Amino acid sequence: MRIDKHPVLEEFEKGEVVEFTFDGKNMFGYEGEPIVAALQASGVKVHRHTTKTGEPRGVFCAIGRCTDCVMVVNGKPNVRTCVTPLEKGMQIETQYGIGTKE
Amino acid sequence: MMKRYDLIVIGAGPAGLSAAIQAAKNGVKVAVFDENKSPGGQLFKQIHKFFGSKEHKAKVRGFRIGQELLKEAEQTGVMVHLNAIVMGLYNNKEIMVNENDQTNHYKADSIIIATGARENMIPFEGWTLPGVMGAGAAQTMMNLHGVKPGSKVLMVGSGNVGLVVSYQLLQAGVEVVAIIDAAPRVGGYGVHASKVTRTGVPLYLSHTIVKAEGTETVSGAVIAQVNSSFQKIEGTEKHLDVDTICIAVGLSPMSKLLKMAGCKMEEAAGDIPGVDENNQTSLEGVFIAGDVAKIEEASSAMITGRISGISAGRYLGYIDDEVAGNDISKLKNSLAQLHKGMFSPENKGRIDIEETDEGYKTSESLLKKGYIDDNEILSFPGVPKKKVVGIHPVIECVQNIPCNPCQDACKNGCIKVGEIITKLPAVDPDMNCIGCGLCVALCPGQAIFLVDDDYSDDYATVTLPYEFLPYPKAGTKGIALSREGKRVCEAEVLYCRTNTAMDHTALLTIKVPKEMSMKARFFTAKEAL
Known part of the structure; x- marks a missing residue:
């Protein structure tokens, strides 16, 4: 899902390739890019399930406004993945309601 | 201890930066606050060439204008507080800011609100599924982060945002399956529509989205024709094979801070703050700039920003009344140039324009196809x-x-x-x-x-x-x-x-x-x- 070469922007400046985990699975992304970019590039679209009905939610506004894309990051819930930079070794988990799956 | 500035600008987008630069040039001590980790607002995802004339930076791509603004801000000594969420504005011109999960207070003698706008949404069956997103979100993903928002996109809305983002999706290598609009005519500039249409993207006017299909993520979309009262015509449903649905149905001002401070709105329950001819709100010394007052292009936001920067400078006593008046009137002329023509604020929503200003019959086909x-x-x-x-x-x-x-x-x-x-x-x-x-x-x-x-x-x-x-x-x-x-x-x-x-x-x-x-x-x- 990454854009290799862009007709106007040419190439995207990215940090170093770092490993992280998504629900325990190892994945790779670029350090400093928003978590959502790394997940989307790996084909992950469902970020959380709602509290009452368990409906899936994903990225919606991508600029930190709507909070639909929040996940559990390093054990902390409700982290807006569209504006939180990816770090090496981050543990990213699908959020269920307001926490991780029991 | 509470920090003080002459002027606080909230929002480091094109309007806020322009306002801050203009004030700083006149000796005003300015601080800009922005919730994002980098300044520029939405300008850095605008990769198309802008309209206007030379003074409006026409033919320059939006993100390059953004780079110029940042350079100018640096040269004029504008201080930008990033990762700084302004949570409150009080009527004594004090702001409360969340920085690194700490609450800080700042105070100024004048405030400029340049908080911009947010995307409007329309609810429909399945609209909360992952894969349904704002057109701006798609633009952010591809133009800022270099990641495609999906593979096959349905664009809902044929205004300039819908058309421009559709074109940018094509540039990113994403298939645009269709653009739909409930209105019977194209909302945005004909040239924006034409450059998408000629690549083979179908345009369905008088069509609405009925539902997003899928259980975990979007696996398709159903659209249907609407009648002249925008009601769905039964039996006209059509399935589209898409994995992403982008919504581009307009923007609304983010004016909550102004409301909190008690600023009068144009309509009591509305989002649009009432302002005078120098962009001052009902609160003395509190000005607005850009989309927070009126949704327009970034080119206009930069001009209203400059006007507000001068107004604030005058209010603070840094700019002579006459000089300020002259500068503002020059900027207003420049803005007036952008406010002319078929898509001008006064022609907004008009569907009865039959001739161009010169008397050429308007292209029906451009509007309808x-x-x-x-x-x-x-x-x-x-x-x-x-x-x-x-x-x-x-x-x-x-x-x-x-x-x-x-x-x-x-x-x-x-x-x-x-x-x-x-x-x-x-x-x-x-x-x-x-x-x-x-x-x-x-x-x-x-x-x-x-x-x-x-x-x-x-x-x-x-x-x-x-x-x-x-x-x-x-x-x-x-x-x-x-x-x-x-x-x-x-x-x-x-x-x-x-x-x-x-x-x-x-x-x-x-x-x-x-x-x-x-x-x-x-x-x-x-x-x-």
Whole structure:
């Protein structure tokens, strides 16, 4: 899902390739890019399930406004993945309601 | 201890930065607060060339204007607090800011609110599924982060945002399956519609989205026709194979801080703050800039920002009344140029414009189908009516929009817009075109083509603006598409030119049978369409 070469922007400046985990699975992304970019590039679209009905939610506004894309990051819930930079070794988990799956 | 500034600007987008720069230039001690980790607001995802004239930075791509603004802010000593969420504005001009999860207070003698706007949404069955997102979200993903938001997209909304983002999706290598709009006519500029339509993207007007299909993520969409009261017509449902649905149905001001401070709104329950002619709100010393007061293009936001910067400077006593008055009136003239024409604020929503300002019959087809029909094209002043010998420009710019880079691009004076920048560009029939193609590359609407009907006995050439990768190589055989995006004939690439001045708009010259020179407007190397 990454854009290799862009007709106007040419190439995207990215940090170093770092490993992280998504629900325990190892994945790779670029350090400093928003978590959502790394997940989307790996084909992950469902970020959380709602509290009452368990409906899936994903990225919606991508600029930190709507909070639909929040996940559990390093054990902390409700982290807006569209504006939180990816770090090496981050543990990213699908959020269920307001926490991780029991 | 509470920090104090002369002026606090909230929002480091085009409006806020322009306001801060203008005030700082006059000696005002300014601090800008922005919740993001980098300044520039939404300007850095605007990768298209802007409209306007030279003073509005026309033909420059939005993100480059953003780079210029940041440089100017640095040079003028504007301090920008990033990752700083302004949570409160109090009527004593104090703000409460969340920085690193700490709450800090700052105070100023004047405040400029430049918090911008948010995307509107429409609810429909399945609208909360992952894969349904704002068009701006898609733009952020692809233009800032270099990641495609999906593979096959349905765009809901044919305003400028919907059209521009659709084009940018194509540039990112994403398929745009369709653009729909509940209105019976295209909402955005005809040139924006045309550049998408000619690539073969279908446009369904008088159509609404019925539902997003899928359980975990979007696996399809159902659209349906609507009647003149925007009610769904039963039995017209159509399934589209998409994995992403982008919503581009307008923007609303983010004016919560103003409401919190007790600012009067135009309508009691509305989002739009009431302001005077110098952008001051009902709260003395509190000004607005940009989309928070009125949704417009970034070009306008930068001007209203400058006006507010001067107003605040005057309010604070840094700028002499007369100087401020003169500067503001100059900026207002500049803004007035952008407020003319078919899409001007006063013409907003009008569907009864039958003639251009010059008296040419408006293109019905452009409004109802998203392209200029063959039988309308010859009636406009940018399209030569008689046979022209040799290479010459054909300007398919037929709506009064504020833009004139084509006039400056031609050093031989073939193209004339005149003083009023919303006038349609006219091509001089006795022109001396040398085929340089700068007009083609510099037209922000990508509405200019070079045609040479005298290439050979049987063939003509068409040179078109091309912003996709890979650039087709000379000798590539493919298909020429019409304005409608339909196959018209076989075509062969003669060359694909680019240079620095053209800034990533390549000139693609194709060879087509002579009789197709006024029909062929796009090229694809793909066989099937």
